[in-house]
Amino acid sequence: xLKNLLSLPxxxxxxxxxxxxxxxxDFKTKYAGSYLGIIWAFVQPIITIFVYxxxxxxxxxxxxxxxxPYVLWLVTGLxxxxxxxxxxxxxxxxxxxxxxxxKKVVFKISxxxxxxxxxxxxxxxxxxxxxxxxxxxxxxxxxxxxxxVIYYSFCIFCFVLAVSYITSSLVVxxxxxTQIISIVLQVGIWMTPIMWAFPDMGLAEDSTIASxxxxxxxxxxxxxxxxxxxxxxxxxxxxxxxxxxWAITIVLFVFGIFLFKKxxxxxxxxx
Numbered sequence: 001x002l003k004n005l006l007s008l009p010x011x012x013x014x015x016x017x018x019x020x021x022x023x024x025x026d027f028k029t030k031y032a033g034s035y036l037g038i039i040w041a042f043v044q045p046i047i048t049i050f051v052y053x054x055x056x057x058x059x060x061x062x063x064x065x066x067x068x069p070y071v072l073w074l075v076t077g078l079x080x081x082x083x084x085x086x087x088x089x090x091x092x093x094x095x096x097x098x099x100x101x102x103k104k105v106v107f108k109i110s111x112x113x114x115x116x117x118x119x120x121x122x123x124x125x126x127x128x129x130x131x132x133x134x135x136x137x138x139x140x141x142x143x144x145x146x147x148x149v150i151y152y153s154f155c156i157f158c159f160v161l162a163v164s165y166i167t168s169s170l171v172v173x174x175x176x177x178t179q180i181i182s183i184v185l186q187v188g189i190w191m192t193p194i195m196w197a198f199p200d201m202g203l204a205e206d207s208t209i210a211s212x213x214x215x216x217x218x219x220x221x222x223x224x225x226x227x228x229x230x231x232x233x234x235x236x237x238x239x240x241x242x243x244x245x246w247a248i249t250i251v252l253f254v255f256g257i258f259l260f261k262k263x264x265x266x267x268x269x270x271x
Contacts, residue, residue, distance in 0.1 A: 053070070072229075080222055109264065
């Protein structure tokens, strides 16, 4: 059992150069043929940021003290959500999109979800740089806490990868899963305090509803980005949330490996 669980991480490490090459090709070909090319990868998220800023910046302008201008607070929460959205949607459709590779007996199809997540991560890196430049523009000087962004980026990368192994394995047999995921993402962004803070809703941080909403693993990441860049708080100051997040991520990853190993022998027949 343990050998099966460790075999997937081993395959990912052994094929790291191939994964990086395929991820670069996936990133380049995703928008091939359009006039603006990869610019489209950034246009929609930036427009979304401005729309939310225009709407909610006016609604919550007199709300909770966020420690920074609302636009900075907003974009810091939206950037990890954009990666979750892009990574999960593309990761789920991995085996459907690369069905010609799935049917090749000699190809290690276990690396394909990692390829899609890494491709989405390239865009995430761009948005992180955009956020940091925005902070500098607003006169907030970079400090040692900025390096903590690397940790939280690793957190969300692992989480999205873990979930993608589950969804990409299931969607081969249940195509409606893509629509379900879209609905979950639409609801999830409002259930996560991205546009709003708990005090805006009249909720105390230790209230029952707030505690339930914090069970969403994305709360840990979104809050982490903000406490890193705005509040200057280390992740070790949230020991219970940190342990909870990694426990959930590891359980999902183990289940994803188990599900993938169990179902992959049937992929070629269905596809």
